[in-house]
Amino acid sequence: MSKGTFNCSGKVNLHDWQLNSSSLFMQKDLHNVLHEKPPLNSVFKVFECELPGIDILMNLKHYVRCMESNLKKLCRFEKIPVLGKLPATNEEIDFFVIRKVVCEFLYNLRSYIKSIREDNFTIRDVGDESEKDFEDLLDTMQRFLGRLHCIPDSTFLYAPSNVGNKSNQPEYHLYHSHLDLRWLLTTIIYIKSNSWHESESNNEHLENIIFSALADLIYISMKIFVTIPNTDLHTRTPYSCSCVRELWLMLQILADSLFTKEKCKMFWEFLNSILDQLFPNEYRSTSKLQNINLPDCKNSEVFCIWLIYHLTLLYGYADDGVYSNKPSTRMTEKQISCSMAQVVKIMKIYINKGGKDGAREEVDDELCVIIPLVHVLSCEWWSPQVQIISLLWECFHRRLDQPFLLQTRGPWSTSSEKKTPMDILEQIKSRIKNTNHEINHESSFGLFLRLLGKFLEKHYSRSEAKVWNQIKGRIYSRFSQNKLQDYTESGIYNFISLFLTLAVTTDTVDVCSAMVNLLPSTIDWSDPSNSKKYCLIWKSKLAVLLLYNDCKYSFKDIAESYTETANAISCRKDEFSRSMMVWFIDVLRITLMQSEDFGRHEHAFLGGWIDRYLLESAPNKVGVLTSTLLKVFEKCNDLLSSNTMGSTLMLNSLWQHVASRVRQMVTNCDLSTDFYENPTKLAVAFTLEACRDPSTAKKYRHSAVSLFQHFTMSVIIKDIRITQLYLTAILQNEIALETLRKEIANFNTLCIQAWVKCNILNCEINSDKHFLKNYISHLPEIKSILDSERDINEFRNSNEPIIHFFMVISKKRTTLKAEQCSSFDATCRSYLHNLDKWALQLINEENKDTKLSFWIYRCIGTVIFCCSPVLYVKNQPSNMLRVLINKVALPPEQPAQPHLVHLAQRIFHMIILGIENLNVKADISLQTMIRELFERYLPLLITVEASNENAFKVADSLSKCFLEAKPNFVRSILDMLAANFVTICGSNSTHKHCYLVMLLLRNLIRAGKIYSIDVLDSIVSVSASSIFNCYMRVHDHHPHKQQTIDFLKDVSLNSYYKENLSLREKLNEIVWNALNKYVQTNSKVSFEFVSSISKINIELLKYIYPRIKQIVSECEKNKLPNAAALRYQEYQLLSLAS
Template sequence: MHLFSTGRGIEDDNQSTMPFNCFNCKGQPNISNERFVRSEQNFNNSISNDDENQSDRYVLFGNSFHKGNSLVYDIPILFKMAKKHLLSLSSVVRDQYKTFRFHDQSNCKPINFSDIRHQISEFLIFLRDSLQRMKACESYNWLMESHEKKIELELNNLYSTLGQFHHLSETIIQHALSSSDSKNNIYYHLYHCHLDIRWFQLSLLSELPKSKDTFKHSLHNALNDLVQLARNRFKKLQLKDLHFKDALLCDCTYDFLVLLQYLINKQQLLYNSDNFWQYFNTALTNVNYVDCDELIFRLWLLNSLQQSEKSTSIDLKDSGLVFILKEFLNNEPNEVQLKLSVCLLENIVISSLNTEPVIVLWEYFHKRLNSTFYSSDMKIQNIACISKNGSELLIQMNNLFSAQQTDLLSNYNSFQLFQRLLGLHLQNIKYNSKDWNQIKGRIFSKFSPSKLMSFNDIGFYNFTTLFLALSIMSDDTSQIALKYQHLVKLISESKLDPNTRSTYWKGTVAFLILHSQRNTSMTAYGTSLSDTLNTTSQEHITVYLDGLKEVFVFSESLTYGQHTLFGSWFGNYLSTIKPSENNEVLQTVILILEKLKKVGNDQSMPFPRENEIFILYDSLYTYLLPFLKKSCLTVDCGTIVADIAATFTIISSKPAFSDTKVMLFNFFVVNQGINIKLLNRYLSTIIKENVIANVHGYNSLALIKAWLHSSMLITNWTFNETMTITQFVSNISEIKELFKNSGNDLETSVDPFITFLDLLSIKYHHNQDVKFRQKMSEKVSDYFYSIKIWVNILIKQHKQNDEIYRLYMVIGYVFEKISPLIYVKGKPNTILQELLDSMLLGVNLRSPNTKMHPSVITALLSSLHRYFIGLFRLNPKTDLYIARCLRELISLYFPKILVGIKSSDELPLLKFFEEKPDNEIPERALLLELLVSTFLSKRHRTPDSSIAQVLEYINSIIKISHNNKLVILSIIQHTLTRICSVSMFCEETNICKRITNEIINTFINLSVSQSNEEIKNEVMSSLNTLCEEHLAFSSKLIFEFFDYMITISPDFVTCFLPKLVSHIEKVEWKRGIGSDFTLRKGLGRIQIKLGKI
């Protein structure tokens, strides 16, 4: 703080609370400087005419003097005492300099530097007060005339004791300003003593009528000293440091200049002399050579004089700032110098509200907009300054205006700093329409069509950011944005090169976001954009649309003309994009619709059609409807399309938008070709909003069918959404009636679709009424009428493994549970027939080259028995179509399933081979018969691989069930004859030979080793059948077969031998001969072999 006072009393050296009457910025705290500055400015008005209560004595330099006598007789003595005190200060500095150490206080009496300055100031204040009193009283004119020259001479001698101010050594200056302990710092006090003596010298000279020339000369010297001190300081600093360093050495120096300004202005009023700036500019321009560095110095010094936080400030109005700036710009400064000059001007312009420097800078920069304004001191990350999008561009500009002073020089170029200066100035003068209009006129007038066409990428970017800066920092956002559009339209956006067009659209988006942030109507701006949007390219429309999300994020209301931001171009653009989840345009649409929904929730009456909010909603629906219908039928459509459609549906159900008829429910729910994920998302969304009953086109049957579609193909991805739909469907009256008294609950079911099928099956089989069954079949046909479409869509997509697996698994349940409900014998195109044709028996699936989806094989491995159960229940023995389907199914898929089985997998159709008699598992006999008739009925010398697979399968079942007599009996009864036949006709080297022999061996051993008569009899029966079929025409193979049987079990062949003889006799009888040589010879060979054992 600067601490002053106009008088003092006698003060003890140890006291620290005395008032201070000289310059003091680091000495005593808690004493206000403002009081002293004001008192010094008014020292000529502070003399009291009432001296009655004042003492005749005055204490100076520790001695008491008579006030009147001292003026007449003691002036020389007092000046000598003052000079002695000054010399004591100088001697201390000299001694310290010589010895390179601080003053040795152990050998000398301590010197109180503050007290020395205080006593000198007391004397000079006393002298000045006395002169003022003499001037005020005519009777003392003689005394003034007799002492005036003497006092002038003594003052000059006193100042010469200190020497020239700017000749102070750098050591003194540095120590004076850097010391934190200034209470008794000789350097600090010596520097400030110069200020004390100079100020009191000038103020005293101003009181001497005949010393005007001396006063002017001393004033010039004082200002020259201060300027020279600042120039010396400038030379020692780097340019980058000037922004944060003051040209004035301390605050006291500034206060000294404030007092000088006051003193000069007072002299100007009294004597019509030069003003402060005439004196100061004379000192400032007193150099031989002027270059950019010198002009920067002048700007730096003027910036230091403009201290807006000071209560007493120096007015720069007549300082010649504009002249200095013009001269500086005419010298073509480099980028570093230019940046610094703009930073220095920022404080001056903002503090003084002076528009002229801003205009001068604009006249310089508008000719150089194509420049990159690059300098080597910029940080590498700030060189590529062009923003990626409009939002970042706006953020970049806002960051420019809020940047810290310490970041300006390193982070921004000179044009950006000019924009900052321009913006901050506009913010300060926003109520000054004259200056604002002047700036606008100067800027707008510089952009002709030819000027715009001459811009390169950087130039157009600078042009855009300039207008954005104007919009941000003024209240005329819409007007400036429209002017920007108008200027670009003069040359047509399409004529710009690609990079420039991209910048234009980024700027356009930034203007829109700014409108939104400020809740400013964008109707005029959006309307002016419509023509440009209709003709621009898709690439640039994408930039525009990506920025709209930010526009609507900041929109507190939708009544600011947002409907003008969309037009017919939007529909054309939508036809070119993919409906993916991460599409920014669709995300923006969702955001807008959510805002519209919120508005609809708060509005109880319908909007009129001319309402801006209704127009926005209606236009979005018009442009998006074709896109939604097209997208939801594509394979890779994202669920965001369903989100948009659901939100439209929800909004249309609100009273505020009840005048619209959104038919999306029919399209998403009734349309059976819809993607299942989209259906789930759409239905679950509108159900959660509790508006489905108010949706246009709603009907319960369509919803039930949609639920069946959804739950049939439920996966981990759609489970939660499907359960939401299930909870709603379970409360529909006909579904509630169906589940009444059933003990089942859809809402708690793990798999609602399977639960639904179970219930249908139970209802069907427990009720034998023909009419009830017929009615139920019709209802089921209604429910599953479109199942073929659902299946075909999923099969064609062939994408997700889990969906394919789920489809084949769940259709197996449909066959198993409700096959009588979805098939009528003799009726064409039943649901069962359509499913078989689509999934299993289509023409394309019969081709041997058809590659089957691996998930189909996996699903059939676990679910094929369900398909067979369902088909077996339709009486294949009486229905030729079902029988044919079974044969085709087993021939097409059974070998493929067997090929894909791993050792760890469970065998397919194992459900049929449980330990139960055939009458309890009728499907087992039907399956074995089907296998035999399909694979083992023909004679082959070299059976193919499918026969070997089936034989291996049967062999595996036998091994698994060797302790299960019922299963073994069933297999023997239905397959052994054909297995023996294959063994007879098969070549020895074929794998089928080995497998069949292993099976026969197993059966024979089971019948003999366990003494199981049932198995033995069943084997005998199978061999009987074998002999009946083949003995007459393939006797050689029969006898060779029995030769092999002898090697397995001679006893078993011995037991069968009578039956074999009987069969030979029947053949002989049928041939009409007494004895057949070949047959008898074969029999004899067998008998001989048995006899040898």
């Protein structure tokens, strides 16, 4: 291994502190210089010759010339060769050999000088010429080292090599020769000054040599610095290669070692003297050390702090070369003080040159470099120093109301508008805890806050508050309420970030109190243009709540102000206020959920804002609050056993501020969501709490009974899932069940009413519905109706238990005696209490075709069909049946409710057949109702194609009225239709529904034997007369004439008519009666009608003709004026009848 030469490991990795095992330091070169005693009269190898040390001194002049000759070979490569004009050489030059022989010579010379020093020999003792030659040697070395500035800047950047001395690049060896000789010169001078007794002058010479060595290294560092962008300075070092770092380290150890022996200045004194020369206008050098020629530097302050940072890190190396990533024993308070003073000095310069007011062009980019470096020094390498923090604070407080201080990159780069209070506080904590690789994402102010937080986190102590008081005084003094009032959103955000950083790391209560007092009040906010600013202020105050919660502090002193603000905000209607309430609720949720026993006055946050927020917010917006209140209830119940005051106070607040609003929340209905669950569970919680502690419930005007009745029987509850879930939860709680049974006399009846309501208004099958069905089936009231085991089992197994229930009621009533029916009817009517009021509240125009809407109408139709005798009370105009039919099928035409009429069409037959079960003939009101029903629904149940009047369709719901009804009731219907609609209204025109009735009759007749013979018999008996009467009275072109002919044709072709003589005779008689009435007074129409009959029914014509002939004969006999005309027309018929 060559002696005295550095062995390069390439560029320095910032995180790799291990020294090369072949390096000078690890080969103990420094240790040998400082400590080891070499053997005397040893033989040394010099320029390939082995000589005693005395011979080297005797022939020193010759060897100096040899050294100079070799160095000149290297100097040829100081300039970058022009392409195609490489230095001429006859043979390949081994540049390392050149460098090695020079260094070996100097190394051996140094060793010999050190050896003779021990015996108090001097070079003068060897000979006068030797001392002169030795001075020549030093001059030669210094001349060569003085040419460092001639080396191109690119050499400092690209000369390093990972292969070390195996490289044959001339630039590499030229550059490293400077490093080699600088170290050898320094150590030779040290040994010389330590060898002879010219102490004062020699020490000054040594200081100058060390000064020059450090100046050269700073020169190299400056050349490197100018090539590095500010953003990369965190990852780059001032060392062009590992050899430069090693040289810095050895010079540092050498200088500090000599300082301890009082033989020269301390390392930092050398360094500071050089760095001061970068600021000639600020500091006049008083040092006796020489001035040096350093290149111009645009950012001298940044460079100096960057350099000091890296040189401070070298103090992590112990004397043996092991790095510990923390100050080693080499770093004393004196060294810390000296380096710190220099940084303070530089920061003051920086501030005076525009850093304070932002006048520097790239002030924030520069601060982004400076602050992380100072951060590491202040928090990891130096003792507490408030002055650094104060100086950095001077760079920001004047510019705090500027947006560029906000973070624009990284995970926290979202705008302050989008950040929640949790985000703001988490960013503060994350900033303090973050790792170095996240530094590039921070703004300059963010980096300052990180430094401030870390510094206070490490050095804040309640017992020793000196550091904190100094920082607090400097920061607090810069703010006032008037100043913050004028701040923009950006300024407020920066202020908040600053104070929350202080609060997280120091006296939380004091800092938060100061911050809140300085910030403008959100209650007095009225200017819409500042909405975002006041939103941010509110977020900061909520972050204070989170911080209090994290620290487990009591909210007693601050809760009232938050509740007061929330009450005010909840009264505003704008979007910003709504957002502010959402943030408040989110923070409150965190606070309440993390509370252990509500012993920190959490109850004080519940106030009037809850009522207004739940009232005015959309159902899908209140889920967070209602779920939070539910969990609070659960936690209070868990705390009951421990009897804590906090849970008692919280329950009182819930009764005071939540219970009444929960009663009203259930009026909302949004079937598309699960909004109903939380309010319902809250209702259950309040009911159970009222059962447990009725006195507290009564205090706030509530009771378990009133709550139960409200949530099961109130008609304002539109979402029946609320009643279903509530009732299920109450019935599953034994304590509540027992309490309510004692307090409510008709508890079972109320349960049945609620069950009926749940089944009619909800068609879905779920576990709650199944539970309620099973519970109801065990009640004695239900068992009295389901009086057989079969009925009970069918009821329990039915997927439509409500339909089955109504059918069983109808079946049960038929088995009762007349005197039992009245009591039975009254009981059953109680189960359908207010049916007319709540049954239709879910149906509207938009959902009329849904499954649920039809299910509701189907249930209502079943009630009317099966239970009409139960609902109907004679001589009571507002009996349940009439009221229900009016509501579901005969709604007022103004306002129009077409959706109800649309659904009623589908249960029309159930309504009509339900009325059949009553004594219609004895009650004119029922007859009127039937007429109104047909008048309203005939146009809807019989549809005619616009393009073809003969194409029509009769709805099944109308057909079933005639298919399933008893003959007498069918006859009554047909009689009503004929009497009310097959009539002449005026101007010889029929009723507007006559045409539809004729189509209905055609449909019944043409159906053949689908309907019974009684239907055709009733048509002939009660309808035909009106039909023929209208025929005689309408004008010639009226459509009824053709409909009448079609009617006769359809009847004549009907199978029942052909097979039944009685029907034929009945029709003959009715036709003749109509003709007999009009043949004399309206002979033209009469004979036209008979003529039409002749084409349809010859048998009927043969029945009519003799009677017409007789009338004509009587007219002639009585010599009536129209006798001749009648006789003429009679002759016309004769040919048709024969």
